[in-house]
Amino acid sequence: QKMPPSLPTTINIREPRWDQSTFQGRAKHFFMVTDPRNLLLSGATLEEARRVVEDYRAGTVPPGLTEDQLWRAKYIYDSAFHPDTGEKMFLIGRMSAQVPMNMTITGCMLTFYRTTPAVLFWQWVNQSFNAIVNYTNRSGDAPITPSQLGTAYVSATTGAVVTALGLKSLTKHLPAIVGRYVPFAAVAAANCINIPLMRQRELKLGIPVTDENGNRLGESTAAAQKAIFQVVVSRIGMAVPAMAIPPVIMNALEKRAFLKRYPYLNAPLQVGLVGLCLVFATPLCCALFPQKSSMSVSRLEPEVQARIQEKDPRLETVYFNKGL
Numbered sequence: 001q002k003m004p005p006s007l008p009t010t011i012n013i014r015e016p017r018w019d020q021s022t023f024q025g026r027a028k029h030f031f032m033v034t035d036p037r038n039l040l041l042s043g044a045t046l047e048e049a050r051r052v053v054e055d056y057r058a059g060t061v062p063p064g065l066t067e068d069q070l071w072r073a074k075y076i077y078d079s080a081f082h083p084d085t086g087e088k089m090f091l092i093g094r095m096s097a098q099v100p101m102n103m104t105i106t107g108c109m110l111t112f113y114r115t116t117p118a119v120l121f122w123q124w125v126n127q128s129f130n131a132i133v134n135y136t137n138r139s140g141d142a143p144i145t146p147s148q149l150g151t152a153y154v155s156a157t158t159g160a161v162v163t164a165l166g167l168k169s170l171t172k173h174l175p176a177i178v179g180r181y182v183p184f185a186a187v188a189a190a191n192c193i194n195i196p197l198m199r200q201r202e203l204k205l206g207i208p209v210t211d212e213n214g215n216r217l218g219e220s221t222a223a224a225q226k227a228i229f230q231v232v233v234s235r236i237g238m239a240v241p242a243m244a245i246p247p248v249i250m251n252a253l254e255k256r257a258f259l260k261r262y263p264y265l266n267a268p269l270q271v272g273l274v275g276l277c278l279v280f281a282t283p284l285c286c287a288l289f290p291q292k293s294s295m296s297v298s299r300l301e302p303e304v305q306a307r308i309q310e311k312d313p314r315l316e317t318v319y320f321n322k323g324l
Helices: 023-033 036-040 043-057 067-080 095-111 116-136 146-173 182-198 200-205 221-253 257-261 263-286 302-311
Strands: 207-210 216-220 292-296 317-321
Touching: 023 067, 023 095, 023 263, 036 067, 036 095, 043 067, 095 116, 095 182, 095 221, 095 263, 116 146, 116 182, 146 182, 146 200, 182 200, 182 221, 200 221, 207 221, 216 221, 216 302, 216 317, 221 263, 221 292, 221 317, 257 263
Parallel strands: none
Antiparallel strands: 207 216, 207 317, 292 317
């Protein structure tokens, strides 16, 4: 019996499997990354995937490993370990937890938006979850201090709650459907505060920029600004379908006799609708911008430009990990 030919060691598993310069390729990649089923994998499966990936990177190919198995191991590895530090990420901070967690929280924010305590509680839960996600998926290997973490968390939560309560009082005399959009406005406002604050260290000290082969050229704050802006846009984009479509459907359903007879179905229906939107919105909005983002050298700060010119005068574009 012949052994199947061993895999070449030249497959680049540091990069995603699909072409990241196209939206379609990025979308396929993020459908894999945000797959909620990855949360159910055992610690042993994760360790096995890590072993396959690390061995393969070191040039050892386990006998009989197929290309599909290699890619599956890579995606399992990526779903649980941080790309820059290599440490195992906190379970609910992983991208694969985005859909189930956001589905529950958003569904509840949209269901319980009528009373002030409920608004306060669910906006607080949402910002606590966001803080964990932003911390878990930060870009670069820069550690963030507990005090920075605390400031960002408190400011974002305050921002979200103030926006939600302020808008709630404004919508008292407006049609009911308008009130349903208050949670969305609060979430958008909080994202604009939470992400820059969580990643303030990157704004102060910059994030690593590399050439196309991944050689580090220095740290740039201009790159950090671009990275954070892109993440804020995709996060707000992710929230749009989940917070814009269900309210319209629920508003129509609540007028029907069916929901009046079974009011307890309100929350599960809302959560289900939100989940349906998020399963598609999360990977598609992550795919709006390439994960390995780029900018021209001329857009960087003068001192970083000067350092790059010394090393490689012909270099025109630098790359950086935008974070998620």
